[in-house]
Amino acid sequence: MTRLINSLMKSWTNSIVRNNGIKRDLHIMAVSCKDQQQKQNPTPQLYENARQFKEVTVNQFQMLFKTSPKCKGQIEEILNLYELEKYTTQQVPSILSVNDMKRLLSTYDDEKELRKMIKFFYTRECDKFNTHKKKFYKKQEILEKKREKYGENDEWEQGVFNRQGHIVYGLWHNSLISRITKQAIRDYRNNHISRQTCLFGQKLIVDLDYDQYMKPSEIGLLAKQISIMYYENRVNRDYPESLPYDVHFTNCRVGENTVNELSRHLKRMDDLKQYYFHPESYLSRPDLFPKNKLIYLSPHAKLSLKQYDHDDIFILGGYNDRSSHRQVSHVKAQSEGIRCYRLPLDENVLWKQGDKNLCLNQVAAILHAVKATGDWQVAIRKFAPQRKVRSLEEQHLEDQIRMKTIAKRLRRMERSYKFIQ
Known part of the structure; x- marks a missing residue:
């Protein structure tokens, strides 16, 4: 099923690029197919396929083109370029905010700079996604290590109540000594x-x-x-x-x-x-x-x-x-x-x-x-x-090479002086 969808998407995107048109239905269908696959697999791993595109329309940026009607046409052209980059390179952010659109409008005259800005938004989103992913898996590793070390004993946990819902007294629990983080x-x-x-x-x-x-x-x-x-x-x-x-x-x-x-x-x-x-x-x-x-x-x-x-x-x-x-x-x-x-x-x-x-x-x-x-x-x-x-080592090597060249030059001068005499 996935191979068929991918082949259809490739053929449809090639025809769309040739005709200089963009259809958002492709993107909606791809997202819906991903949702169906996740429903079939009830226990998917978190953060594996979390990056999904959202539909971006011109009406979301009404506050930008209310005063200037020319801005609406510029936003439409930017969104066309955004959709084209989405289906050709996929190096675009999942959604464009109002502040992002303001920055894109400031670089509207230069198409090269506009593409760079869209790619910058993509790398910024990927960096945020990777940091959250690392934090999540690091927390999971710490919890697994603690469970392996303590087993079913929940003394290492912090809080007012234990897993059974009973009040726990002691340090990091109900205590006169508060925790200073x-x-x-x-x-x-x-x-x-x-x-x-x-x-x-x-x-x-x-x-x-x-x-x-x-x-x-x-x-x-x-x-x-x-x-x-x-x-x-x-x-x-x-x-x-x-x-x-x-x-x-x-x-x-x-x-x-x-x-x-x-x-x-x-x-x-x-x-x-x-x-x-x-x-x-x-x-x-x-x-x-x-x-x-x-x-x-x-x-x-x-x-x-x-x-x-x-x-x-x-x-x-x-x-x-x-x-x-x-x-x-x-x-x-x-x-x-x-x-x-x-x-x-x-x-x-x-x-x-x-x-x-x-x-x-x-x-x-x-x-x-x-x-x-x-x-x-x-x-x-x-x-x-x-x-x-x-570095100091490189500087020391350069000094040695310089001293050797100076010594060679002095020897040549001595030889030429003896030859003249």
């Missing part, structure tokens, strides 16, 4: 560190004034880098003896793509907007950010930051550029009259491959390591990408 200890530690950071921590600014220079895919990567930087700075696991940075975000205007994308990654963004997300520039807040202490970090700056000052306020440009590599942050710092420096990469390590533009979270980690240790070389080797920096 790891999450509660972690929250208490993080809240204590955040209070100390607000009072005595060194300020770090992330400038979000580069929306017009980035594509939607680059904005998504930037938001992910900022979320990683914010989490690592808050946890402060590498150097707990040093306070983390007091991170502030400037030029956070309402409706900007970076701010909207960042709100998806930072869960507590609405609670922190009043104190850490500033809609104005850092120059308009001299009470918080004095201009004489501001330092803009840019990879295109001429001067390198050799000495770290704990009183300075560093500014990181929220700019992710993978194609044109424009010197936007350097030009902005010069126009505003702010000191601009780059990280001392060439002075401390040998570069192996790739450009010297590091991610936002990597720059923040290097700065925090230098603040705690004062050693630029150790910080860069630890947090810079390992594929880009030469």
Whole structure:
């Protein structure tokens, strides 16, 4: 039955692609056949065939084309491309949300970028599905190991009642001693560190004034880098003896793509907007950010930051550029009259491959390591990408090869000098 359905689907999809038309009945029939197979097998394994497509229509995006009627035609063309990719490559998400459609509409003019965005939604959905699948099977393995170890004895279980419904007294059950979880200890530690950071921590600014220079895919990567930087700075696991940075975000205007994308990654963004997300520039807040202490970090700056000052306020440009590599942050710092420096990469390590533009979270980690240790070389080797920096062994081998070539050259010069005499 399944072979017959697959052969029919292949033949029908080929005819549909030739005629440049899409029929959603194929997809509905395939899903219904999967449901019938699952009904025949009453005990299917969870997460094996959980990814099923849902029907997507134009009426689901009425709020987008109510104001502009042209948007409706664009949405129809995007859905036609979505259906075509579904039946040819199947590398599409199971459903498109309103936010996803907004991002697709922003890349409507470029068909290549539109296909990339649809594929990105597919990989994002697969990553979420795989993480949930791993968590589920890990829980099942832990339960099986505990059952093998304890058998029918339910002392390892936690709760007020046992399997028979009787009240259980003891630790992790009905007891005067309450359970203190790891999450509660972690929250208490993080809240204590955040209070100390607000009072005595060194300020770090992330400038979000580069929306017009980035594509939607680059904005998504930037938001992910900022979320990683914010989490690592808050946890402060590498150097707990040093306070983390007091991170502030400037030029956070309402409706900007970076701010909207960042709100998806930072869960507590609405609670922190009043104190850490500033809609104005850092120059308009001299009470918080004095201009004489501001330092803009840019990879295109001429001067390198050799000495770290704990009183300075560093500014990181929220700019992710993978194609044109424009010197936007350097030009902005010069126009505003702010000191601009780059990280001392060439002075401390040998570069192996790739450009010297590091991610936002990597720059923040290097700065925090230098603040705690004062050693630029150790910080860069630890947090810079390992594929880009030469290791100590490679550097030692290159020095040996260089010394051998110099020795050979000196011997040739001695021989030629003796021959001349």
